[in-house]
Amino acid sequence: MGERLKYRILMVSDFFYPNFGGVENHIYYLSQCLLKLGHKVVVMTHAYGKRSGVRYMIGGLKVYYVPWKPFLMQNTLPTFYGTLPIIRTILIREKISLVHGHQAFSTLCHEALMHACTMGYKVIFTDHSLYGFADAGSIHMNKVLQFTLADVSQAICVSHTSKENTVLRSGLPPEKVFVIPNAVDTAMFKPASERISSDEIVIVVISRLVYRKGADLLVEVIPEVCHLYPNVRFIVGGDGPKRVRIEEMREKHSLQERVEMLGAVPHAKVRSVLISGHIFLNSSLTEAFCIAILEAASCGLLTVSTRVGGVPEVLPDDMVVLARPDPMDMVQAIEKAISMLPKIDPQAMHLRMKKLYSWHDVAKRTEIVYDRALRCSNQNLLERLSRYLTCGAWAGKLFCLVMIIDFLFWHLLQVLQPAKDIEEVPDIILPNCQHGEKPGGFL
Amino acid sequence: MLQFLKMASDSCIVNARYKYIHDDHKNPIEAIDAHHVLVRTSNSRVFFACLSALLLTSTAFSLSLLKDKSILILLWSLLLSALLVKLFLRKPVEKESIIIMSAFGVQLETQYGRGRKVHRFIPIDKILKPVLNECVTPVTCYWSLSLIVRGEEELTLVFKEIRPPVKMLIPIWKALCAATNSLGNLEQF
Numbered sequence: 001m002g003e004r005l006k007y008r009i010l011m012v013s014d015f016f017y018p019n020f021g022g023v024e025n026h027i028y029y030l031s032q033c034l035l036k037l038g039h040k041v042v043v044m045t046h047a048y049g050k051r052s053g054v055r056y057m058i059g060g061l062k063v064y065y066v067p068w069k070p071f072l073m074q075n076t077l078p079t080f081y082g083t084l085p086i087i088r089t090i091l092i093r094e095k096i097s098l099v100h101g102h103q104a105f106s107t108l109c110h111e112a113l114m115h116a117c118t119m120g121y122k123v124i125f126t127d128h129s130l131y132g133f134a135d136a137g138s139i140h141m142n143k144v145l146q147f148t149l150a151d152v153s154q155a156i157c158v159s160h161t162s163k164e165n166t167v168l169r170s171g172l173p174p175e176k177v178f179v180i181p182n183a184v185d186t187a188m189f190k191p192a193s194e195r196i197s198s199d200e201i202v203i204v205v206i207s208r209l210v211y212r213k214g215a216d217l218l219v220e221v222i223p224e225v226c227h228l229y230p231n232v233r234f235i236v237g238g239d240g241p242k243r244v245r246i247e248e249m250r251e252k253h254s255l256q257e258r259v260e261m262l263g264a265v266p267h268a269k270v271r272s273v274l275i276s277g278h279i280f281l282n283s284s285l286t287e288a289f290c291i292a293i294l295e296a297a298s299c300g301l302l303t304v305s306t307r308v309g310g311v312p313e314v315l316p317d318d319m320v321v322l323a324r325p326d327p328m329d330m331v332q333a334i335e336k337a338i339s340m341l342p343k344i345d346p347q348a349m350h351l352r353m354k355k356l357y358s359w360h361d362v363a364k365r366t367e368i369v370y371d372r373a374l375r376c377s378n379q380n381l382l383e384r385l386s387r388y389l390t391c392g393a394w395a396g397k398l399f400c401l402v403m404i405i406d407f408l409f410w411h412l413l414q415v416l417q418p419a420k421d422i423e424e425v426p427d428i429i430l431p432n433c434q435h436g437e438k439p440g441g442f443l
Numbered sequence: 444m445l446q447f448l449k450m451a452s453d454s455c456i457v458n459a460r461y462k463y464i465h466d467d468h469k470n471p472i473e474a475i476d477a478h479h480v481l482v483r484t485s486n487s488r489v490f491f492a493c494l495s496a497l498l499l500t501s502t503a504f505s506l507s508l509l510k511d512k513s514i515l516i517l518l519w520s521l522l523l524s525a526l527l528v529k530l531f532l533r534k535p536v537e538k539e540s541i542i543i544m545s546a547f548g549v550q551l552e553t554q555y556g557r558g559r560k561v562h563r564f565i566p567i568d569k570i571l572k573p574v575l576n577e578c579v580t581p582v583t584c585y586w587s588l589s590l591i592v593r594g595e596e597e598l599t600l601v602f603k604e605i606r607p608p609v610k611m612l613i614p615i616w617k618a619l620c621a622a623t624n625s626l627g628n629l630e631q632f
Contacts, residue, residue, distance in 0.1 A: 066581065067579065067581050086581060090584065093584065421608075423586070
């Protein structure tokens with residue numbers, strides 16, 4: 001294998017630091033690992049409050065916080081063509097070769113992919129969640145996804161279940177979709193140096209307390225387990241609309257001593273909460289991958305989870321006990337987990353997780369996807385338009401119209417603001433660079 | 444004994460919208476480093492001005508012929524188009540300059556179209572550092588040169604009204620770094 005080509009990648013999503021979440025962490029860790037491999041990564045997202053403009057993160061990761069205000073659930077207002085000037089400017093000034101969008105629910109991502117396709121760049125999309133097919137919101141979003149993914153070069157999903165879901169929703173050919181699971185920062189999630197005593201078994205739950213994450217199941221399961229096992233204690237971290245129900249359950253069954261509510265746990269404190277327990281309980285009703293159980297396994301906890309979505313693909317069978325999303329089934333699974341506890345060695349679990357999951361591995365696999373994407377042939381406008389027409393009777397024609405207007409708008413911009421007027425940014429190498437390279441820059 | 448005064452060469456960078464001139468007067472008594480950025484009249488402005496004037500005059504002419512109204516309308520339209528041309532061709536900002544006197548301070552000057560000049564002087568010991576920033580707006584991204592001034596919360600822009608390209612800003616930034624002794628940072632680049 002000869003020297004790999006180094007790429008200049010633009011990551012686009014509405015979800016990035018200072019928010020914490022699965023997608024945000026994924027983009028951050030993937031970008032850092034790609035930087036270590038020698039590529040250049042630039043992230044583009046919308047402004048968060050006063051955080052607007054250009055910021056640099058560790059490793060020289062450049063982030064553009066574009067001052068578009070979010071309007072609904074962290075998403076920028078979809079204006080179709082409004083973001084074309086700024087995206088074009090960023091693509092030219094950073095000499096980008098590839099655009100990588102994240103998360104189907106991000107309007108900025110869809111717009112960026114659409115404009116990048118029009119301008120002839122190679123485009124990659126990563127889908128992080130599972131979505132339904134039945135309700136009105138899902139139907140419309142799937143249509144939008146069909147449109148955006150119609151000429152994406154390659155796509156990445158985080159599990160095989162997610163690949164099936166994405167392929168069905170978007171009509172992409174399965175050969176174009178790669179499966180690269182998420183990973184966990186095993187250096188941060190280490191088990192406690194001393195094992196906690198096993199007289200009292202502590203079950204930890206950390207999740208947003210919403211319907212999707214199965215908070216209603218918790219309301220049924222916790223009193224039952226507390227009744228069956230007098231030596232079991234629960235720690236519930238997280239906040240959300242269903243918190244009230246859990247508090248009510250606590251009051252009703254007088255479980256104040258045995259169920260501890262922590263409220264929202266900041267990401268930096270998650271490890272300290274996890275290592276205070278023996279078992280991690282995940283009751284989600286739908287999950288494309290579930291990084292939470294990876295973090296728990298990395299800290300040496302045995303996991304009990306609902307068998308939904310991509311969860312069965314995440315951990316080996318001896319580290320997880322699966323159950324149907326039904327209260328009785330889950331109680332039996334917890335029973336089985338409690339009986340398995342004496343055989344669990346947290347340090348051994350942690351070492352296994354270190355070998356199984358690492359962000360460097362994810363970055364190397366993503367590099368392979370980038371190589372494949374850049375080898376795809378270029379397509380002119382007519383070929384792309386013919387693909388859009390297959391999206392639907394009315395939708396296809398609408399998409400064609402949208403793309404034609406985008407194309408014309410792009411040419412207008414090329415006249416008003418020629419590419420040679422947009423100055424390219426020199427690569428600023430930070431003072432403590434490792435290899436003693438000759439710094440480029442202004443001189 | 445004859446003393447030869449050395450006049451350093453004036454350098455000049457030109458682009459479609461701006462023209463950058465560097466006057467470097469070095470003599471034993473005073474050292475003044477002046478950088479000027481002039482705004483050039485672009486061809487498109489002339490074109491639009493003439494086009495709008497022509498359109499207005501022709502509309503008024505055809506109106507007066509068709510509706511058989513008085514010649515007053517035509518005269519008014521001619522006056523209006525003359526005003527429009529004058530408005531389009533006049534530049535709101537003529538020139539922005541920065542004069543660096545390393546012993547005293549920095550003078551920022553903006554010359555507007557009507558001859559009005561606005562000056563601002565910043566003493567040398569109040570300038571902590573000159574910085575080149577990337578500014579992001581909803582539609583574009585550009586470079587700007589600013590000064591971090593002691594006692595002020597916000598950065599002081601060197602060029603308030605105009606946005607010269609970064610190749611014109613770099614020599615000014617270097618001169619400012621040298622004048623304010625921020626030389627340590629130049630080594631890293």
